[in-house]
Amino acid sequence: xxxxxxxxxxxxEHAYELGFGPSCFDSLAEIIQAFxxxxxxxxxxxxxxxxxxxxxxxEISEEILMGFYxxxxxxxxAERQVKEILFNFYYEEEQKHEHINIEELKNQLxxxxxxxxxxxxxxxxxxxxxxxxxxCFMKYGFNDIELSTQLFIQERLKYENLAWxxxxxxxxxxxxxxxxxxxxxxEIIHALTDTDWWFKCVIASPNRKxxxxxxxxxxxxEHGDExxxxxxxxxxxxxxxxxxxxxxxxxQLYSTLEIVR
Numbered sequence: 001x002x003x004x005x006x007x008x009x010x011x012x013e014h015a016y017e018l019g020f021g022p023s024c025f026d027s028l029a030e031i032i033q034a035f036x037x038x039x040x041x042x043x044x045x046x047x048x049x050x051x052x053x054x055x056x057x058x059e060i061s062e063e064i065l066m067g068f069y070x071x072x073x074x075x076x077x078a079e080r081q082v083k084e085i086l087f088n089f090y091y092e093e094e095q096k097h098e099h100i101n102i103e104e105l106k107n108q109l110x111x112x113x114x115x116x117x118x119x120x121x122x123x124x125x126x127x128x129x130x131x132x133x134x135x136c137f138m139k140y141g142f143n144d145i146e147l148s149t150q151l152f153i154q155e156r157l158k159y160e161n162l163a164w165x166x167x168x169x170x171x172x173x174x175x176x177x178x179x180x181x182x183x184x185x186x187e188i189i190h191a192l193t194d195t196d197w198w199f200k201c202v203i204a205s206p207n208r209k210x211x212x213x214x215x216x217x218x219x220x221x222e223h224g225d226e227x228x229x230x231x232x233x234x235x236x237x238x239x240x241x242x243x244x245x246x247x248x249x250x251x252q253l254y255s256t257l258e259i260v261r
């Protein structure tokens with residue numbers, strides 16, 4: 001575990017020492033809280049995308065279709081929709097009124113779909129399946145998430161904007177960023193659990209403009225020769241405060257933390 005102070009943004013490399021996924025949420029919450037003071041608040045980012053404007057929509061739809069075809073992408077609602085599309089495509093309206101076991105027939109159609117060369121699939125039904133599966137599996141818009149999570153964000157919403165404090169180019173299909181306030185360790189863990197644990201958050205003063213945040217934390221995963229695992233990028237407008245106050249706090253949390261200057 002290393003904290004690099006000789007590069008900017010500062011790099012806090014965890015690798016997988018804290019765990020991966022839910023097993024590290026408690027530790028991540030403590031790290032985030034180490035950047036806060038009584039006069040600061042933590043604002044998490046939720047990115048609301050327009051998935052219909054995704055530039056790689058067709059390629060992604062193809063991959064999802066192949067994943068479902070090979071039974072590696074599983075979802076009950078997606079399976080129901082696929083069976084419905086196959087049934088409606090291959091059976092005429094008058095046939096649907098015949099005395100047949102419809103659910104059994106739909107199951108047979110799904111089995112037949114997976115046992116037939118997908119390259120022989122009718123183009124019309126293929127496009128219908130791609131569109132349906134894309135909607136089912138691409139859940140990165142605000143309206144795609146659970147209602148309870150939507151309410152959690154809305155009740156804590158502080159800013160709604162397109163401010164983009166990231167080094168990479170802003171995606172064209174980004175609709176807005178919702179910055180919402182989390183006050184306690186439990187709320188931070190809730191945010192990590194229900195939204196994205198590869199979190200983006202800012203530490204800011206409640207009464208100052210969003211752009212005047214004190215810290216911007218960007219948590220991600222990297223794989224390379226020098227680092228394999230999780231990395232926290234730290235940007236700050238108060239470098240002296242970071243080195244004199246935050247670094248000692250991080251050292252208290254992790255006695256084995258190596259500081260690279």
